[in-house]
Amino acid sequence: MTRLSRLHTVWADALGASNIGHGLWEELGSISYSMERLNEFDPELVIMHEGNIPQTALFRSYQQYIVPALTETPLVEFGAYIRSFKTKYICFEKVFAGGQLSIFKQSTIKENHGREPLFYNWRSKIIAKNGFDPGFIPNKHQIIVTNKSNSQWTNPASNRHRAIANLKEVVNFIRKSYPTIDTEVVEWQNIPFNKQIEKLLITTILITPCGGVSLIIPLLPRFAHAIVMDYYATHDHYGFKRGQSASMEGAFLNHFPHVRKHYYQVYGSQDFEFDFPGAKDTRNDASIIVNTTRLQLLIDTALEDMHP
Template sequence: MIPKWKLVMYGSVAFLLIAFIQFVYLSNRHMSSHIRKTQKRDDLRIIDQTNQNSTSDRYSKFRCVGDDNDEGGALSRICLFFNICYNKLDKQWTFYQKTLERPVLYEKSKGILTQFEPGFVSLTYMDKHYWHPKVKIGPVPVEASRLTNLHSLFRHWPSQYGLNMGHFVWEDLGGVYNGMRAIGIEPEEMRASTIMDLEYDQNKNDKIFQKFHQLSCAITDIALQSFHDYVGGNFGIFQRANEINNAGKEVSFKEFRDGIVKCQGLDPGFIPKKHLIVITNKKRSNFGRSIKNLDEMTQYIKNTYPLIPVEVVEWDLLPFREQILKAQQATVLITPAGGVSMILPFMSEGTHAIIMDFHVTQQQFGFNVGDSGSMESAFWGHLGWFKKNYYQVKSKEDYVFDTQDATDARWFASVVVKMDRIKSLIDFALEDMSA
């Protein structure tokens, strides 16, 4: 846990702001070790590891990649802060420097800025939380308690509908992993830390903490810590507008997926030897968004493919490890969209998912009215180890609203599956896997 000193000094803090708004803490000791291994004898030693009171430890520093010229460019700015302090009493981050007039940002309209203005970096895209430190002249106080481990602090995006495992695993926790990889840090060196929203009640905090503890072994073997003093953030990956955030992270997604599978005691490289068709049952969902004629479709599939086992699964009734195992065993997974985004990435190499679209009745999320909208395809498109097939929903005959007063089919409609169309997708999947 954080020491009880009122002032905590971090070796360094990186704020990752493109696809993964997280806190990262990297000690000078870690960096100096790397520098010493690569420098020649006559090189100047930049960081003196042997002297804790050296100049490099007494003052704060920072550097950024991204937008250096626009005060409003927080969402495209990644910054690494060294020797920055957090005062636990006034909940203020402080940046210590020798003189006041030091460039912070070369603003295109205002000129050189010498203070970290509010909104310097973004902490939570969904909730529009921003962060900036306060500049103070003078060295880091000698009584500051020093943390030299590599840290990543994270906050789950609060949802009025409770803990959404898809967002939790692939955006919140996955953002920590992608953040580490993006700045060239081995994730296993990290001390994972989760920050709870003080507006949450304690029962919700405990549930999120326990789930994070269960999954954090995919990133690090170091024991998890819980902080209640400060709020961090995350960044969306599922909506079409966020797809640019996923580009280039395909390898990281696979590494993170494999890490979760491995830490649950399962084989990340498991390939099923026999076909299994798994169908998602979402009839108990608060949203609806299910397969309306689930029983009819299930019986049709059993009759059409009598040699292939067919299982109907309510994912939320299975323990997490069993969910992963069932997803790995499925060769064809048929599911409506929404609420299943957590489980699909655990499908095995070469298998097929058949995902229901929704009929677009309101222009939103990059879709036009009348489109067949693929709810989470911005994320699925960057997972290359299994094949995604979409059951398109193009007319009013393809869905029914879940409530009488509903008007938005994205949120409150269930798909009416046509047997000939689902058969064509299953046939394609089976043929593709046999090639």
């Protein structure tokens, strides 16, 4: 019999291999939340993936930049790990399974109340393990506009998915209206995750579409502001009524009070553009046409609130 004294966990991913939001805050985050709630910590925790470790670029990024925030031990596959001991029985002195939180579903959103310290501590662990100060506060303004130029969900008939439709106009307007503030357009998928953290920590205003790409917002510094695009609800769903401006991740992001959120309202067909011919789903298949006058009101509000 083999006796294992290190803390172990049996774990599986659901959507994390293709979506950074689910991977960071639900699937890998849940391991951190469980350790804190159980008050069980081990720098050499063994994370045993229930099946085969996904071979995606995003998952490799997790292994390089996120898993080290949980453990010094590389991720292992449960079956191969167990077989490696070549004994009939294996005794785990400390093992936990389950506990994975679903934090985005409408039916479970209310359960996020009170979890703010768990979420913030996990955010801080990720930042610190990648060599940065979780408490860093920038001393000058920096605006970043997200160019969502790539998505695995992009329809073959389109070159975008749930993006900012008039991105060039928006960026030109910001640079003209705020000439003394550095403004950068970023394609996050082209930057290593540790460099994403570095950029986010010096950002005071992030302007982004909704969806998975917006779930880097918790990595922003204290007192930063995020302007997130809503979508137009064409039918009652996810707690929103038909005709309302709907905030996709708002119910989760609002549990990170260190960042101020502004949800850019979408009132009707003048505020969005379908991403491909025949599209009807305004939540998943439409990009936002940003009115620069309204955007300026949000940026001005953010600037007035901050004193870097």
